[in-house]
Amino acid sequence: MSLRRIWADPATAPDWRLAPAALAVWLATMLGLLLGWWWVVVGAVAAVGAGIGIVLAARGRAPAVRWFRVGLGWSLLVCGLLMAVATTGRLREAEQDPLRAHARAGGEGQFRVTITGRPRPLFSAGFGGQQGGVRAVVVPARIRAAVIDGKAVASTGRVVLVAPVDGWSRLLPGQDATTTAGLAPARSGELTVAVLRVRGPPDDVSEAAAWQRGAQELRGGLRDAASVLDPEPAGLLPGLVVGDTDGLSRQVEEEFTAAGLAHLVAVSGANLAIVCVAVLFLLRALRMGPRSAAAGAALALVGFVVLAGSEPSVLRAGVMGAVGLLALAMGRERAALPALGTAVIVLVLWDPAMAVSFGFALSVLATAGLVLLAPRWAERLAHRGVPRGLAEALAVPAAAHLVTAPVVAGMAGEVSLVAVLANLLAAPVVPVATVLGVLAALVAPVSSWPAELLVRLAGPEVDWLILVARHASRVPGATIAWPSGWWGGLLLVACVSLLVAALRRRHLRVLVGAALTGLLVVVVPIRVVAPGWPPPGWAMVACDVGQGDALVLATAEAGRAVVVDTGPEPGLLAGCLDRLDVSRVPLVVLSHLHADHVGGLDAVLGERTVGAVAVGPGREPDWAWEEVRDAAAEVGVPIVQLDAGHRLEWPGLVIEVLAPTAKEVMLPAEAEGTEINNASLVLRAATPAGKVLLSGDVELSAQAGLLDSRADLTADVVKVPHHGSRYTTPELFTAVRARIAVVSVGADNRYGHPSPTTLRAIDRTGALVVRTDTGGDAAIVPGENGPRAVARGPTRGPP
Known part of the structure; x- marks a missing residue:
């Protein structure tokens, strides 16, 4: 249906009668989750009272007015009663669940749980002694039985499991499993009653339903078929088709977010619309009637929901699509807004947690923008001489972006200025890639070669999406910082x-x-x-990569620099290197193998000419070493080992390795964080701006070893160890006698870095403290009386 027809005459004008009821259900449930379950009672009473008043006031009115008011009043009345009966009890039960008290007290227990969603990889730090990496998954579940301190706890609440990949990543919704786990409090404002921190594999796992196993096989077939593409498009295609982002690289994910294209890798109404419209066109081409075609599209919708999995976003999109198809089958062309209102009411009553979901808000607002704004804008553009197709192509992304921008800004702390253009460029290829991907998933279990052929046909479209996201995210000023949160x-x-x-x-x-x-x-x-960055003659830049380290040392050759550590994520480092115009990296030095130092390695290996990757004697954690080794081998870059005494030279840059020696590093298997930190490489670089001491994450014992070694530690600039943690001896700063101390640290990080004690120790030496969390990228440049620090300004919000 053309957008113009929605607003062409009053008979097709939007029907607003369900909108107030939908807003009442949404707002009351949101307040109930955020402020207390009794707010739902307040909202329900208000809705019932307003509904009765509106129905009574409709008496004696003109038929058209009475028709509107009676429908509005009854919808408020019914929804108020449903909230009072259904939502109030569920929120009160979750708020008073006995497991919440145990979670606040901590401790450990034995739990039997039912998995309620697909496991998702966890990229954050602090799991099981490791400092990050994809070695944990987040698994939503519901408690079936709980035993804490030998006593049964009567809970059936929702929980989130933070569990190892092994054993847990393969579980499917509906399976039951038993585990021993530590308890931690859940975030406020959610139905989740506790977080379970699991360290071992699941026990006594029940068999998944046949349809879940079939859907998993189809998704696995799509992933296998997509492997014929290059790694980045191979990871993107399953995400584009069914929201399977397990293989999506962090860099591509971040670029899609910055470009305003993140919605493409989350199953939404767009995916369902593409699939259902394709089926509708096929069935109408076979001369089937509107209702038969709509029924066929409904079957396709159910099949797609099964294929994508019972995730909240999938079910949300499925309900909206089902209501829309029902309206189409009934021949009600102006039912778009009632369909949206019905979807909001049904979904929030069925799962109250959606009321505080950013994804739910984005979906509802985007649909409302397409229904209410896009047709008007397209009509006005057409009246001004813009071709109809182009007018609609411009109006749709503009309307969707405008109405969702406040939610995105509050969620991400930034506003994208390129999202409309990026979506306009991406729109033509998304339907083609989606349909080809769905077909590949369907035929993969039968035969691999047709699936691979379909994937290869989708390859150019997926490459185009990556190209659009990459270039859009790197446009100067593509995003602007904005206050985060509700305000x-x-x-x-x-x-x-x-x-x-x-x-x-x-x-x-x-x-x-x-x-x-x-x-x-x-x-x-x-x-x-003339962007003013980087400053002329820069010798070193500490990139703002959040809670992690990534330092760039310039050589005398333009575009050539040594990178020391790569931060936790590829996207932030890639942006920093792009701003510095670094295209050749003769050496990437990884001070140690924690994820906040090696997580962004793909940003260097994937897009730049790299001579070698250098590591110290330590090889722990083992999983991180394997990932570094595999990433280097994939692009044919050798790995070399550095030890104390090594000296490396390039034009304009000399690096000495001060510590450690191979004999000093005897890390046991499953070494803990402090042991790995103390095995960090310690380097001293001679640059045109002076000497720079790069200390990795060395803690007290390694710092004492440096001081006892009598090595010359003096430097003009010091990279403060371990993001300014409290495990830093003041004697180190006294020995270094630096003029500038650089702290590479993430804003509002959960570790409390940098420590006030450490900052006071630096202040006593008279050094200038430069922090990436407050100043963004920090450059060191030569000055008349020694090195100077130049800050670019914050580039990202809190992690």
Whole structure:
């Protein structure tokens, strides 16, 4: 159906009667989760009272007015009663679940759980003594039985398991498993009653349902078929088709987020629309009637939901699609808004947790924008001479981005300025890649070669999406920082409202146009032509990669630099190297193998010419060593070992290895964090800006060893060990006598870095403290009286 037809005449105007009821259910449930279950009672009473009042006030009114008010009143009345009966009890039960008290007290217990969602990889730090990496999964589940301190706990609440990959990553929704786990409190404002920290594999696992096993086989077949593509598109295609992002590289994921394309790798109404429309066109081409075609599309919808899995986003999209197809089968063309209202009511009543889900809010707002704004905008563009197809292509992403921008800003702490253009460029290939991917998944269990052929046909489309995301995310000023949280979202709503109000008035419209023209004339040249970064003659840059280390040492050759550590994620390091225009990396040095130092290695190996990867004598944690070794082998880059006494030279740069020696590093298997930190490589680099001491994450014992070794530790600049942790001796800073101390640290990190005690110790030496969490990328440049520090400014919000 053309967008124009929705608003062409009053008979097809949106039907608003369900909208207030949907908002009442959503808002009351949200308040119940955030503030207490009794807020649902307040909302239910208010909805019932308003419904009765509106129905009574409709008496004696004109038929059209009475029809509208009676429908509005009854919807409020019924939804209020449903909230009072269903939602109140569920929120009260979850809030008073006895497992919450045990979770606050900590401890350990034995649990029988039912898996309720597919396991998702966990990329954060702090699991099982490791400092990150994909060695844990997050598994949503529901308690069937719990025993704590030998006593049974009467709980049936929702829990989240943080568990090892081995054994847990293969579980499917509906399976039961038994485990011993430590307890931790869940986040407030959710139905989840506790977090279970699991260290071992699951026991007594029940068999999954046949349809779940079949769907898993289809998804696995798609992943296997996609392996004929290069690694990045191979990981993206399953995400694009069924939301399977397990193989998606962190760099591509971050680029899609910055470009405003993240919704493409989360199953949404768009995926279902593509599949259902394709089936509809096929069935109508076979001369089937509208209702028969809609029934066939409904079967396709159910099949796709089974294939993608019973995730909240999938079920959300499935309900919306089902209501829309029902409206189509009944011949009600103006039922788009009632379908959306019905979906909101049904989903929030069925799963109250959706009321506080960012994904749910994004889905609802995007659909509302497409229904209410896009048709009007497309019509106005068409009246101004824009071709109909182009007008709709412009209006759809613009409307979706406008209405979802406040939620995205509050969630991510940034506003994308390239999302509309990126979505416009991506839109033509998404349906083709999705349909080909679904077909590949369906035929893969039967025969591999047709599936691989279909995947190869989808390959150029997926490559195009990666290309669009990569270039869009690296446009200077592609995103702007914005206050995060609810206040940030409300602030953007106010700004957008003022902008829309201004554009509706002719004299203000001219003023806004002049201001935007001024921004284009002044700001764009400043950001693009002369961005002011990096500062001329930079010798070292500490990249703002959040809670991690990534340092770049310049050589005398343009575009050539040594990278020391790569941070926790590829995307942030890739952006830093792009800003520095580094294309050749003769050596990547990994001080030690914790994920906050090696997680971004793909950003260097994947896009730049690399001579070698250097590591110290330590090889723990074992999983991280295997990942580094495999990543280097995949691109044919050799790995070399550095020990104390090694000296490396390039034009304009000399690096000495001060510690450790191979004899000093005797790490046991499953070494803990402190032992691995103390095995960090310690380097001293001679640069045009002076000497720089790079200390990795060495802690007290390794620092004492350095001081006892009588090695010359003096330097003009020191990279503060371990992100400024409290495990740093003041004697180290006294021995170094640096003028500048660089702290590479993430904003509002959960470790409390940098420690106030460590900062006071640095202050006593008179050194200038430069922090990446407050200053962003930090460059060291030569000065007349020694090195100077230049900060670029914060580039990201809190992790």
